[in-house]
Amino acid sequence: MTAPHVTPEQVWAALATVPDPEIPVVSVTDMGMVRDVSVDGGHVTVTFTPTFSGCPALHVIRESIGEAVRALGVPEVEVRSTLTPPWTTDWIQEDARERLRQYGIAPPAPAGDSPLITLEADPTRCPRCGSLNVRMTASFGPTLCKRLFVCDSCKEPFEGFKSV
Incomplete structure (x- = not known):
């Protein structure tokens, strides 16, 4: 064969x-x-x-x-x-970021060139209504790569990717 x-x-x-x-x-x-x-x-x-x-x-x-x-x-x-180089959210394709948003997950902000994890994250936008009036409710979501948020404008909970 x-x-x-x-x-x-x-x-x-x-x-x-x-x-x-x-x-x-x-x-x-x-x-x-x-x-x-x-x-x-x-x-x-x-x-x-x-x-x-x-x-x-x-x-x-x-x-x-x-x-x-x-x-x-x-x-x-x-x-x-392989873990080298470590994965970064900057590798997510742009059209995939939009599909994440439509699915209800806030896509990550660019991680940038720093090898360190940013403790003060860029503002997270609600994937449902687009508001920046959101608050984090948990540092860890159902997976280690996400956080849990709630939007104070539309009152919807959502997940958001951590920028790494």
């Missing part, structure tokens, strides 16, 4: 269909998690960086990436994770 010839572009296109397991409106490529794709005959290696080193969905991401590449007919798929 001969392995089909796949190109890196085909692999990237397949990975663009792999949803983030916690936010189904964005893919792992939208979030900037996929760092590299290499194709060597019937062997494909995909390297990704999780959003947080302790991400509870790490195994789901790894399995989903492998399944998407195998669906192209690739017999040998290696999925590697």
Whole structure:
């Protein structure tokens, strides 16, 4: 049995269909998690960086990436994770930021060039009504990468990404 010839572009296109397991409106490529794709005959290696080193969905991401590449007919798929360089919210694609907002999650402000986490975050805008009249209700949301807020204008609770 001969392995089909796949190109890196085909692999990237397949990975663009792999949803983030916690936010189904964005893919792992939208979030900037996929760092590299290499194709060597019937062997494909995909390297990704999780959003947080302790991400509870790490195994789901790894399995989903492998399944998407195998669906192209690739017999040998290696999925590697790397923490260097660490993931940053600056890697989230611009159109994905808008989909996050429409989904009800405040997208992160740019993290910038500083290697440090900013303690004083930029103002968070309500993803539902656009108001800056919001208050944080919890530093940690359902995942470590988000905070919980409530909008004092429209009274709706929402999650907001931390800028890292």
